[in-house]
Amino acid sequence: MRYNSNQVKLLFPEYGRNVLVQPPKPTIWHRLLEQVSDPMVIMLIVAAVISGITSTIQGESIADVFIIMAVVVINSVLGVYQESKAEEAIEALQKMTAATSKVLRDGRKVVIPSSELVPGDVIILEAGDAVPADGRILEETALEVIEASLTGESLPVKKGGDLLPEDVALAEKKNMVFMGTIVSYGNCRAIVTATGLATELGKISGMIRHSPAPPPLKIKLEQLAKRQAILVFAISIVVFILDASRGSPLMDSLITAIALAVAGVPEALPFIVTLALAFGTQAMARKNAIIRRLPAVETLGSTTVICTDKTGTLTTGEMTLREIQTHRKVDVEGSGYTPTGSFLEKGEKIDPLSEDLAGLLQIGALCN
Numbered sequence: 001m002r003y004n005s006n007q008v009k010l011l012f013p014e015y016g017r018n019v020l021v022q023p024p025k026p027t028i029w030h031r032l033l034e035q036v037s038d039p040m041v042i043m044l045i046v047a048a049v050i051s052g053i054t055s056t057i058q059g060e061s062i063a064d065v066f067i068i069m070a071v072v073v074i075n076s077v078l079g080v081y082q083e084s085k086a087e088e089a090i091e092a093l094q095k096m097t098a099a100t101s102k103v104l105r106d107g108r109k110v111v112i113p114s115s116e117l118v119p120g121d122v123i124i125l126e127a128g129d130a131v132p133a134d135g136r137i138l139e140e141t142a143l144e145v146i147e148a149s150l151t152g153e154s155l156p157v158k159k160g161g162d163l164l165p166e167d168v169a170l171a172e173k174k175n176m177v178f179m180g181t182i183v184s185y186g187n188c189r190a191i192v193t194a195t196g197l198a199t200e201l202g203k204i205s206g207m208i209r210h211s212p213a214p215p216p217l218k219i220k221l222e223q224l225a226k227r228q229a230i231l232v233f234a235i236s237i238v239v240f241i242l243d244a245s246r247g248s249p250l251m252d253s254l255i256t257a258i259a260l261a262v263a264g265v266p267e268a269l270p271f272i273v274t275l276a277l278a279f280g281t282q283a284m285a286r287k288n289a290i291i292r293r294l295p296a297v298e299t300l301g302s303t304t305v306i307c308t309d310k311t312g313t314l315t316t317g318e319m320t321l322r323e324i325q326t327h328r329k330v331d332v333e334g335s336g337y338t339p340t341g342s343f344l345e346k347g348e349k350i351d352p353l354s355e356d357l358a359g360l361l362q363i364g365a366l367c368n
Contacts, residue, residue, distance in 0.1 A: 011118040018117040018195035020205045035076035039225030040270045047265040075271045082278045101132040121192040131177045134199045135190030137161045142186035149180045156184040215295035232264035
């Protein structure tokens with residue numbers, strides 16, 4: 001089926017846009033609430049309230065209350081500002097790298113945002129294209145598709161337009177192309193059968209949607225806040241009992257215990273943590289890494305091992321030798337499986353079959 005632009009607009013309300021559901025963007029009030037709901041910040045607010053009450057009873061200055069609340073406000077504003085900047089940068093990148101598709105519209109081939117595809121559209125796929133939606137192959141030429149992201153199979157799968165039973169397994173649907181896979185060879189025309197959450201990838205996305213685990217730093221700070229609160233509360237009670245047992249007025253003993261509790265709260269800790277994380281996000285930004293949430297900086301820093309199935313999933317399924325290290329460093333030119341390029345040492349061409357390289361290359365060839 002070949003749609004025109006007006007027909008497509010009428011289909012959007014029925015099928016929606018061809019995108020996987022994204023979590024709603026938090027409002028600025030939600031961001032502020034997240035900052036204030038931190039256990040350490042809650043301790044500061046409680047300390048400020050208690051300090052204000054005791055200072056008022058004693059007729060003393062409430063400057064401490066303003067100082068503590070200023071720390072809370074600055075800490076919250078800094079956190080919200082930093083995360084908002086990261087969110088804006090990510091949105092800008094997404095707009096720059098928005099996926100497009102070649103589709104037959106208004107009787108001709110046009111390039112449109114992949115989000116505007118609807119079931120019934122005829123898409124044109126060529127080698128190197130990411131498949132934008134699930135589709136039934138109409139015609140193809142030597143078509144091979146990498147389906148590692150969907151089935152885990154790293155080798156390209158040959159596709160065709162033959163009729164198959166309806167109950168065939170997903171990995172055996174040779175007459176279909178699926179969203180999120182990559183065309184590695186050949187070309188085809190396919191009619192879109194499913195978009196967005198109705199695709200096979202969308203169904204998986206719907207099943208695994210859950211709240212992310214809290215960052216390690218947040219867990220540690222929550223544990224610290226709980227231990228601190230218990231410790232301060234226990235010491236304050238002991239001080240109150242000891243002071244009252246010595247004959248001091250109960251109100252004076254209570255005020256002394258409360259003052260000790262307020263003094264035991266580390267007012268500067270949340271601010272220092274937020275400031276350190278903000279500097280960390282700036283350092284990562286200079287290395288072209290955008291951190292959406294401040295605590296993620298510490299999470300990334302505490303990571304020791306990253307496991308990923310690279311070939312066929314994050315790349316085109318080709319392993320290319322770029323550098324050889326023995327007692328010397330040799331750079332290797334060329335790309336893919338084409339036998340062209342040179343071996344360079346300190347910028348000078350060398351013979352790859354000389355000295356230690358010949359044996360090393362032979363070992364690599366025999367192990368391949």
